[in-house]
Amino acid sequence: MTPHVELKNHQRERYLFSLRLIFCLGFVGLFLLLLLARLFYLQVWKNEYFDTLAESNRIFVVPIVPNRGVITDRNGVVLARNYAGYTLEVSPEKIKDLDATIAEIGKVVEIKPKDLRRFKKLMSERRSLQTLPVRTRLTDEELARFAAQSFRFPGVEIKARLFREYPFSDTTSHLLGYIGRINQKELDELDKRDELANYMGSDYIGKTGIEERYEKAMHGVTGFEQIEVDAGGRAVRMLSRTPPQSGKDLQLTLDATLQQVAVEAFGAYRGALVAIDPTNGEILAFVSKPGYDPNLFIDGIDSESWDALNNSPEVPLNNRALRGQYPPGSTIKPFMALAGLHYNARAPEMEISDPGVYTLPGSSHVYRDWKKGGHGRVDLFKSVVVSCDTYYYGLATELGIDRMHEFLDLFGFGKRTGIDLEGEVPGLLPSADWKMKRHGQIWYPGDTVSAGIGQGYNLVTPLQLAFATATLANDGVAYQPHLVKEMRLAGDMAPSTAPQPLFDLHIPPAHLDLVKRAMAAVIKPGGTAVGAFYGVGYPVAGKTGTAQVITIKQGEKYEADKISEYNRDHAWFIAFAPADKPRIALAVLAENGGHGGSTAAPIARKVLDYYLLGKRPKPLQAVAEQTGAEED
Amino acid sequence: MINLRQLGQRFMLHLDSVLLAGLGGLLLISLLILYSASDGSGGRVLGQLGNIAVGFVALWIVANMPLHWLMRIAVPMYVLGLLLLIGVALFGEISHGARRWLNLGFMVFQPSELMKIAVPLMMAWYFEKHEATLTVKNYAIAALLLFLPVGLIVRQPDLGTSILIAASGFYVLFLAGLSWRIIIGLLLAALVSAPFLWNMMHDYQRHRILMLLDPSQDALGKGYHTIQGMIAVGSGGLLGKGYMEGTQTHLDFLPERTTDFIFAVYSEEFGFIGNVILLALYAFVIGRGFYITATAPTYFTRLMAGSITLTFFTYTFVNIGMVSGILPVVGVPLPLVSYGGTSMLTLLLGFGVLMSIHTHQRLVKT
Numbered sequence: 001m002t003p004h005v006e007l008k009n010h011q012r013e014r015y016l017f018s019l020r021l022i023f024c025l026g027f028v029g030l031f032l033l034l035l036l037a038r039l040f041y042l043q044v045w046k047n048e049y050f051d052t053l054a055e056s057n058r059i060f061v062v063p064i065v066p067n068r069g070v071i072t073d074r075n076g077v078v079l080a081r082n083y084a085g086y087t088l089e090v091s092p093e094k095i096k097d098l099d100a101t102i103a104e105i106g107k108v109v110e111i112k113p114k115d116l117r118r119f120k121k122l123m124s125e126r127r128s129l130q131t132l133p134v135r136t137r138l139t140d141e142e143l144a145r146f147a148a149q150s151f152r153f154p155g156v157e158i159k160a161r162l163f164r165e166y167p168f169s170d171t172t173s174h175l176l177g178y179i180g181r182i183n184q185k186e187l188d189e190l191d192k193r194d195e196l197a198n199y200m201g202s203d204y205i206g207k208t209g210i211e212e213r214y215e216k217a218m219h220g221v222t223g224f225e226q227i228e229v230d231a232g233g234r235a236v237r238m239l240s241r242t243p244p245q246s247g248k249d250l251q252l253t254l255d256a257t258l259q260q261v262a263v264e265a266f267g268a269y270r271g272a273l274v275a276i277d278p279t280n281g282e283i284l285a286f287v288s289k290p291g292y293d294p295n296l297f298i299d300g301i302d303s304e305s306w307d308a309l310n311n312s313p314e315v316p317l318n319n320r321a322l323r324g325q326y327p328p329g330s331t332i333k334p335f336m337a338l339a340g341l342h343y344n345a346r347a348p349e350m351e352i353s354d355p356g357v358y359t360l361p362g363s364s365h366v367y368r369d370w371k372k373g374g375h376g377r378v379d380l381f382k383s384v385v386v387s388c389d390t391y392y393y394g395l396a397t398e399l400g401i402d403r404m405h406e407f408l409d410l411f412g413f414g415k416r417t418g419i420d421l422e423g424e425v426p427g428l429l430p431s432a433d434w435k436m437k438r439h440g441q442i443w444y445p446g447d448t449v450s451a452g453i454g455q456g457y458n459l460v461t462p463l464q465l466a467f468a469t470a471t472l473a474n475d476g477v478a479y480q481p482h483l484v485k486e487m488r489l490a491g492d493m494a495p496s497t498a499p500q501p502l503f504d505l506h507i508p509p510a511h512l513d514l515v516k517r518a519m520a521a522v523i524k525p526g527g528t529a530v531g532a533f534y535g536v537g538y539p540v541a542g543k544t545g546t547a548q549v550i551t552i553k554q555g556e557k558y559e560a561d562k563i564s565e566y567n568r569d570h571a572w573f574i575a576f577a578p579a580d581k582p583r584i585a586l587a588v589l590a591e592n593g594g595h596g597g598s599t600a601a602p603i604a605r606k607v608l609d610y611y612l613l614g615k616r617p618k619p620l621q622a623v624a625e626q627t628g629a630e631e632d
Numbered sequence: 633m634i635n636l637r638q639l640g641q642r643f644m645l646h647l648d649s650v651l652l653a654g655l656g657g658l659l660l661i662s663l664l665i666l667y668s669a670s671d672g673s674g675g676r677v678l679g680q681l682g683n684i685a686v687g688f689v690a691l692w693i694v695a696n697m698p699l700h701w702l703m704r705i706a707v708p709m710y711v712l713g714l715l716l717l718i719g720v721a722l723f724g725e726i727s728h729g730a731r732r733w734l735n736l737g738f739m740v741f742q743p744s745e746l747m748k749i750a751v752p753l754m755m756a757w758y759f760e761k762h763e764a765t766l767t768v769k770n771y772a773i774a775a776l777l778l779f780l781p782v783g784l785i786v787r788q789p790d791l792g793t794s795i796l797i798a799a800s801g802f803y804v805l806f807l808a809g810l811s812w813r814i815i816i817g818l819l820l821a822a823l824v825s826a827p828f829l830w831n832m833m834h835d836y837q838r839h840r841i842l843m844l845l846d847p848s849q850d851a852l853g854k855g856y857h858t859i860q861g862m863i864a865v866g867s868g869g870l871l872g873k874g875y876m877e878g879t880q881t882h883l884d885f886l887p888e889r890t891t892d893f894i895f896a897v898y899s900e901e902f903g904f905i906g907n908v909i910l911l912a913l914y915a916f917v918i919g920r921g922f923y924i925t926a927t928a929p930t931y932f933t934r935l936m937a938g939s940i941t942l943t944f945f946t947y948t949f950v951n952i953g954m955v956s957g958i959l960p961v962v963g964v965p966l967p968l969v970s971y972g973g974t975s976m977l978t979l980l981l982g983f984g985v986l987m988s989i990h991t992h993q994r995l996v997k998t
Contacts, residue, residue: 013931016809017807018926020807020809021922021925021938024806024807024922025922028922028945031945035911035949036907036908038953038956038958039865039899042865042956043866043903044870044904047867050865050866051869053863054880194839
């Protein structure tokens with residue numbers, strides 16, 4: 001490029017730039033004039049109009065909080081309700097010495113150390129301009145006493161509010177969850193979803209459980225009033241009112257009495273129980289023991305109660321039904337039996353000989369049956385009834401882990417059921433691929449053997465096992481497990497819709513018949529749960545199971561007495577009844593309960609007795625000695 | 633005290649006193665209004681004084697940097713900014729519903745602010761490199777340099793900042809001589825594709841846009857801000873209600889009084905006359921910026937100075953337009969007046985660049 005051309009370019013470029021700059025100058029000038037014109041219009045031309053708005057008609061927009069929907073069980077028993085009460089609330093901005101003021105209030109109405117601790121906690125997480133309660137639930141007398149002296153306390157006011165209450169307390173805590181004061185994180189979430197305006201007057205939001213999942217429906221739509229105030233800030237008149245829309249009421253599928261019976265049936269045991277109506281997926285009972293008192297959380301839990309809940313070795317805040325993952329143990333056997341039939345690995349009449357031990361070819365590792373000496377000759381029917389381990393060691397080895405994974409996956413193992421609660425965990429249904437990805441190791445034949453009796457890597461949640469049991473009970477036709485039956489506005493008639501099946505596994509009737517008959521024999525003489533169902537008044541099908549907490553070394557014997565309580569085996573029992581036409585299917589887990597037949601099955605019995613016969617267990621009934629076969 | 637005088641001269645050597653006077657006027661107004669907007673408590677005023685001090689140190693340092701230094705930091709600064717934006721997208725802190733901040737352990741940092749300087753700097757650098765042989769391809773690459781960071785910031789989401797950065801980059805393109813045909817073509821394309829975009833959007837996205845256009849739909853949220861802001865401005869009248877006398881301000885009607893809506897406070901208390909003075913001050917600063925642009929020595933410095941000046945104008949126009957109800961509420965502060973450390977720092981950095989361009993040119997000439 002010659003210098004001449006470059007020079008020419010330079011001149012042209014400068015010329016072009018100058019043109020553009022002049023254009024910009026004009027552009028800026030024009031828009032500044034536009035602003036000036038707009039300001040002239042607002043401030044000079046329309047000044048009178050805005051002056052009136054600002055000076056004589058000051059408009060306050062006051063949000064009106066909608067009533068939160070109530071929650072009832074399937075029969076209309078109230079599980080979560082609202083009641084009106086009075087609180088004493090302070091606006092920290094308007095108070096110079098907060099501590100002194102609170103001390104002074106304490107001379108008029110009682111303020112407990114617990115109230116103070118809660119107040120301190122709320123202070124640390126409050127939104128600006130929010131008022132905070134120093135006392136909730138004032139009595140009539142306290143109300144009158146404070147009202148008489150309220151002039152001494154600027155910045156402290158009595159507020160009428162609706163409170164949430166859970167009358168069943170810890171019985172329903174894990175499924176209902178609770179509401180609590182909105183924190184900064186939740187505010188950010190609301191902002192992101194553009195729902196902040198709807199929460200302008202709201203102090204509470206669903207934190208866990210049903211309260212969290214159905215927050216949007218139960219909260220309702222905030223209304224607002226436009227109020228004129230005079231120069232002193234006193235209300236003159238109401239200009240307009242957009243009424244709030246109450247939140248929707250929820251009717252759950254839960255049977256509150258059944259829930260209570262189930263909770264009581266656990267006695268001192270920790271654990272979980274999920275009962276489902278297999279014909280439509282409705283959850284009838286949803287227990288995680290121990291529970292906690294959700295009422296403590298509503299106005300912010302004080303740190304002492306929180307520590308007690310959080311540090312308890314019983315972990316009451318853990319939702320075991322939804323988030324507890326345990327090896328399924330022998331409860332997997334009916335499903336394994338179906339797999340054996342499905343892949344033609346086992347004919348119904350084919351018998352094996354059980355010497356009480358199993359070894360893989362070319363290995364010295366011994367897999368023991370729970371019964372020393374074995375069960376003798378065992379066919380498929382008997383393998384379920386006596387819970388023969390050796391039968392399933394062999395079956396698993398023949399099927400291989402990939403076919404086991406394929407078949408058990410159909411029943412929902414290793415996957416979330418999709419229940420309408422937040423935080424469900426998927427459990428674990430192992431496969432060779434999974435082990436390679438997760439642990440970088442190949443799948444060993446030995447892994448398959450222990451997977452065959454539901455040990456090893458297998459993990460299920462009580463909800464999952466209940467769902468799989470319901471699917472089996474309903475002949476392979478599964479319905480979505482769900483807790484909410486209907487959502488409606490107060491007074492509305494809800495349209496009833498027939499539930500649609502989630503999937504149909506098309507299991508041959510002969511397979512189903514055999515496995516169900518075997519499960520029905522589990523509670524009969526010779527079965528593993530005969531003691532718990534002695535004299536039962538309806539046909540029941542069930543299966544016991546034991547989930548190992550610690551592994552017993554080769555050649556050692558499991559002795560419950562010698563193991564600390566928290567390391568003892570977990571006891572499982574799954575069941576459905578009436579066995580010929582199931583109306584209820586359930587899974588029970590008793591943590592560290594030992595044998596499924598002796599601890600979990602009696603809990604199931606009480607629940608079934610109530611649901612099918614309306615029989616409430618007698619209180620303080622002496623614990624009868626359980627007899628009959630017990631597994632492993 | 634010859635030493636002191638020499639020191640003073642050295643201190644002022646690379647500062648432009650004309651521009652400094654304009655900035656000083658605006659900053660004085662800022663302190664005055666912040667005192668009123670915070671109901672006569674000094675906290676915000678002191679805070680803003682701190683912001684100004686930090687910003688001024690940055691301004692002085694940048695003003696004293698020779699021009700080839702500015703060119704040298706363009707690429708590293710841009711790359712760093714882009715990496716940080718990607719970092720934000722992956723590991724950013726979420727606050728108030730947006731992912732804008734990066735937690736560096738000792739401080740929380742907002743990389744999009746850095747890009748307000750880095751993007752025009754990078755683009756001006758790019759055009760300078762290819763000055764002699766500009767083709768359509770060069771404009772396309774420059775546009776890409778702009779859209780990468782803007783796209784990342786829109787996703788955070790931060791509408792206000794992305795508008796300002798997009799504007800600053802567009803000004804560089806425009807001043808570099810992007811053909812009118814392309815500009816008009818792009819405008820037409822945007823107009824035509826709008827209905828398709830609308831159809832592709834989620835319901836909540838449409839809802840957001842509708843709310844932006846018609847604030848009365850959201851009377852409890854942002855619409856409330858706009859309505860109360862307009863009442864404050866309109867009721868100010870010709871002469872204003874007097875300093876510390878604004879009822880909208882002092883009866884808690886105005887939201888975000890010290891930040892995005894500070895113009896409403898000023899308008900209410902100083903009226904139309906006050907606004908004429910304020911706009912004159914802004915026009916003075918912008919005019920000086922244009923003068924510096926017109927006399928800048930190189931292609932790079934012309935583009936940079938022009939972009940900084942026009943972006944400053946955009947800040948002003950968008951904020952006042954939003955408070956006076958002719959633009960949707962997008963969250964852009966009133967430059968140099970609104971309370972805020974980061975925006976103060978970026979703005980004064982920009983003016984530092986302007987002063988460097990102006991004063992180093994002077995040295996070159998003599």
